[in-house]
Amino acid sequence: MRKIILMLCTFVCITSAYAQNSFKVLVKNKESKANLSAATILIKGTGLLAKTAENGMATINNIPDGNQVLIIRNVGFEEQTITLTFPINQSAPLEIFLQESEDELEEVIVSSTRTSRTIKNTPTRVETIELEEIDEKSNMRPANVSMILHESTGISVQQTSATSANASIRIQGLDGRYTQLLKDGYASFGNFASGLSILEIPPLDLSQVEIIKGPSSTLYGAGAIAGVVNFVSKTPKEKAEYNFILNQSNVGQTNIGGFAMKRNNKIGYSLLALVNFQKPYDVDKDDFTELPKTRDFTLHPKLFLYPNDKTTLIIGNAFTKSDRTGGDIFVIKEGTDVNHQYFETNNSIRNTSTLDFSYKTGAMDLLKVKTSFNYFKRDISIPNYSFNGINYNAYTDISYLKNLKNQSLIFGANLVYDEFLEQNQSQNLAKNFSTKTAGLYAQQTWDLSDRFKLESGLRTDLVQYFNTFYSKTEFFILPRISALFKFDDKWSSRIGGGLGYKTPTLFTEQTETFQYQNLLPLNNVEAEKSYGGTADVNFKTSIGTDWMLSFNQMFFYTRITNSTILLQDKNGFFHFENTRQPVQSLGFETNAKIIFKEYFKLFAGYTFTNAKADYLPVIQNIRLLPKNKLNLALLYEKERNFKIGLEGYFTDKQYLYNNLETNPFWEFGFMAEKVFGKISIFINAENFTDTRQSKYKSVVNGSHLNPTFDDIWTHTEGRTFNGGIKLKL
Structure with missing residues (x-):
């Protein structure tokens, strides 16, 4: 009896070993038909994954028999899901075309340093609050940008009136007069307007907020001792x-x-x-x-x-x-x-x-x-x-x-x-x-x-x-x-x-x-x-x-x-x-x-x-x-x-x-x-x-x-x- 059980186990193991499949995929841009590198192909529930090379090709090994769900992802493109039944007789790689996302992740361009470089290639330290976060904070307070700034690390909104709720902002703990507020590079919110400035900037038309912390007068002159906030x-x-x-x-x-x-x-x-x-x-x-x-x-x-x-x-x-x-x-x-x-x-x-x-x-x-x-x-x-x-x-x-x-x-x-x-x-x-x-x-x-x-x-x-x-x-x-x-x-x-x-x-x-x-x-x-x-x-x-x-x-x-x-x-x-x-x-x-x-x-x-x-x-x-x-x-x-x-x-x-x-x-x-x-x-x-x-x-x-x-x-x-x-x- 033991010999029979042992023979059955051996047969199952051999069958399972042979029930592993290799599969080739070619990922392309649906619009331009260009090959896409660094796309990820994941077999759901198996832990198996592969990334496409520069020619858009990827090979996935050891895929079990049966119905398998392939999830294909690439930055800037919509995720695609495909269900296939293995084993598959494959004479050529399966071509998969990804659609560019409407919310494509573009490189963040900063304008506050005047060079319009991408943020990752800008030596000056610039923090950005991007459209997604602006949209979220707009839900909380559509009237003005105070919530966007209040919940940013290192920035505080200081209320100055108990009854009228006027406010100014502080960077690095310094008084609000040391921060330069800009809208598209124009300084229109300082001096006499400072107590109402952030209360009169609505977030609805903003694409991003750029923040430079520390002395920035070289870029924008007087008033940028603590930093610059550019809407x-x-x-x-x-x-x-x-x-x-x-x-x-x-x-x-x-x-x-x-x-x-x-x-x-x-x-x-x-x-x-x-x-x-x-x-x-x-x-x-x-x-x-x-x-x-x-x-x-x-x-x-x-x-x-x-x-x-x-x-x-x-x-x-x-x-x-x-x-x-x-x-x-x-x-x-x-x-x-x-x-x-x-x-x-x-x-x-x-x-x-x-x-x-x-x-x-x-x-x-x-x-x-x-x-x-x-x-x-x-x-x-x-x-x-x-x-x-x-x-x-x-x-x-x-x-x-x-x-x-x-x-x-x-x-x-x-x-x-x-x-x-x-x-x-x-x-x-x-x-x-x-x-x-x-x-x-x-x-x-x-x-x-x-x-x-x-x-x-x-x-x-x-x-x-x-x-x-x-x-x-x-x-x-x-x-x-x-x-x-x-x-x-x-x-x-x-x-x-x-x-x-x-x-x-x-x-x-x-x-x-x-x-x-x-x-x-x-x-x-x-x-x-x-x-x-x-x-x-x-x-x-x-x-x-x-x-x-x-x-x-x-x-x-x-x-x-x-x-x-x-x-x-x-x-x-x-x-x-x-x-x-x-x-x-x-x-x-x-x-x-x-x-x-x-x-x-x-x-x-x-x-x-x-x-x-x-x-x-x-x-x-x-x-x-x-x-x-x-x-x-x-x-x-x-x-x-x-x-x-x-x-x-x-x-x-x-x-x-x-x-x-x-x-x-x-x-x-x-x-x-x-x-x-x-x-x-x-x-x-x-x-x-x-x-x-x-x-x-x-x-x-x-x-x-x-x-x-x-x-x-x-x-x-x-x-x-x-x-x-x-x-x-």
């Missing part, structure tokens, strides 16, 4: 795009918006239109708004002209009108009475006209002329006080890009005029201030080898700033250098540094909190100066065919000298002075990403920031700045079908201006989106655990008639639920 708009393609969004939240916000773009050989256009409505919202029932009553309207048309293959002309005009009223909710709804009188209004009009001319002087050379004029009017009112002003900004930049065999050379010049005029104020107290800047710059990006690339630049700025009380002219020489080392296909490193400066301004996060009341005009205040740099290490690898891992470790340091500090005299008036004691910010950021089968994506980011101002007494830590922040996000996505995500954020203790420390806190969010053809439905739960400052201590102090407000260090509005519909045609 890059979509450009029209021959295939028309029409996007519409309708969103509603439990806190009383309604968003209705649309974006359209299309081009042909000679002409193209894009159009953004967005309206936002916010009802006054008082979550803690203290009679004061956490979210103000708001009416926003944005209209941004662009005309693209292509006279020939070498020339592009873009003409645009962005108009935004915003009315925000916060404070005592009884005043907002019913008007003032004996017991309810406090309010805070922010009414603004912004109009930015732009012209962008590009001419290709050779196959790879480019002449570019950019000019813009920005008008920003803002009226702030509280009981018995109002502040009204107009900010004019004119910007012109001419540059020439010359591409050689292994070099990119840029030469350019620009002129900037910025003027603020306070309305309805006596001449001796008017906060009028003007700045004129003439700059020259040059930059060389040199590919010394495939593995070592060097970028160096130099800017010279002649700056005059003045008002009724004083005039000052300064000359700045701003060098910068960055290097990219590619150790192999998995490891790389970037290191860079430079100088920066910031011309004087009255409009900071601190002065925003008291609506510039009792603030004296600038007098004998000079520009702030800085130096600093960043260094990082990158690692990226694939584990089998299903896993992808990337890791980035970045270190930063910035030192600001001749800092301007806000002081108060014995009469209660505020003024700015320079101090010789420096501000220093140092720390590191850690980012990791794990992707499984392109469906599961895990992101983790940690930021350690140790920023101190030597002029601060007793406690020198920068106020409202946590030393430790942790960002976590898990996303599951089935392309053009559905996506769900869970996020968690930890914020460490912070020092307030009264030297007290806040509590650390966690916040969590959830989002889901389902696609039905051209329509998608989304829901979002932001801060669903209801982390809220008023749970620790009331934000409002004193009476209804004369309230004061604590520094804002976490959410004031609490949990937020919203949902909506998007239509893509």
Whole structure:
């Protein structure tokens, strides 16, 4: 009996051994019929896989008999699934044609470094927030880009008003005035507009966001000490795009918006239109708004002209009108009475006209002329006080890009005029201030080898700033250098540094909190100066065919000298002075990403920031700045079908201006989106655990008639639920 069983086992083993098949596949592009290399062929459930060679061929061995499912994948192409029954008599390789994906993964091109290189070949460290993530964050807050920045490692959005929810952004822990905000390379959001800037940039027309951290004045002049954030708009393609969004939240916000773009050989256009409505919202029932009553309207048309293959002309005009009223909710709804009188209004009009001319002087050379004029009017009112002003900004930049065999050379010049005029104020107290800047710059990006690339630049700025009380002219020489080392296909490193400066301004996060009341005009205040740099290490690898891992470790340091500090005299008036004691910010950021089968994506980011101002007494830590922040996000996505995500954020203790420390806190969010053809439905739960400052201590102090407000260090509005519909045609 044992002999029979042994003979049967031997027969089964021999039969199984022979029931293994080899199979040849030839993978091609369906459109061009070109062979595709590096395509992956996976036999589902067996662990068998193969990759195509340069000729598009692959051979899979040891395939068991029976029905087998072949999964064919290649980056930038739609996945294809084929079911075959083995054994198969094969006289020639099976040809498989892959269709290019509509969402083809193109190389990321960055424009903020002016060279328009791919991000992997740019020595300057540039972080990008790409369209997919912008789209996700737009579901959470369609009105503006604050959510996109708030949830990025190393960046924080600092609320500056308890009742009107005005905000600015911080990079590397430094005050918002040290970060240059750009829209398509135009600086239209600084100075008097800073407290409302990120609240008036909608995400609906963005293709990507580019972030350069550390001193960047060599690229963009004054105000880029902490870094640059460039919001890059979509450009029209021959295939028309029409996007519409309708969103509603439990806190009383309604968003209705649309974006359209299309081009042909000679002409193209894009159009953004967005309206936002916010009802006054008082979550803690203290009679004061956490979210103000708001009416926003944005209209941004662009005309693209292509006279020939070498020339592009873009003409645009962005108009935004915003009315925000916060404070005592009884005043907002019913008007003032004996017991309810406090309010805070922010009414603004912004109009930015732009012209962008590009001419290709050779196959790879480019002449570019950019000019813009920005008008920003803002009226702030509280009981018995109002502040009204107009900010004019004119910007012109001419540059020439010359591409050689292994070099990119840029030469350019620009002129900037910025003027603020306070309305309805006596001449001796008017906060009028003007700045004129003439700059020259040059930059060389040199590919010394495939593995070592060097970028160096130099800017010279002649700056005059003045008002009724004083005039000052300064000359700045701003060098910068960055290097990219590619150790192999998995490891790389970037290191860079430079100088920066910031011309004087009255409009900071601190002065925003008291609506510039009792603030004296600038007098004998000079520009702030800085130096600093960043260094990082990158690692990226694939584990089998299903896993992808990337890791980035970045270190930063910035030192600001001749800092301007806000002081108060014995009469209660505020003024700015320079101090010789420096501000220093140092720390590191850690980012990791794990992707499984392109469906599961895990992101983790940690930021350690140790920023101190030597002029601060007793406690020198920068106020409202946590030393430790942790960002976590898990996303599951089935392309053009559905996506769900869970996020968690930890914020460490912070020092307030009264030297007290806040509590650390966690916040969590959830989002889901389902696609039905051209329509998608989304829901979002932001801060669903209801982390809220008023749970620790009331934000409002004193009476209804004369309230004061604590520094804002976490959410004031609490949990937020919203949902909506998007239509893509």
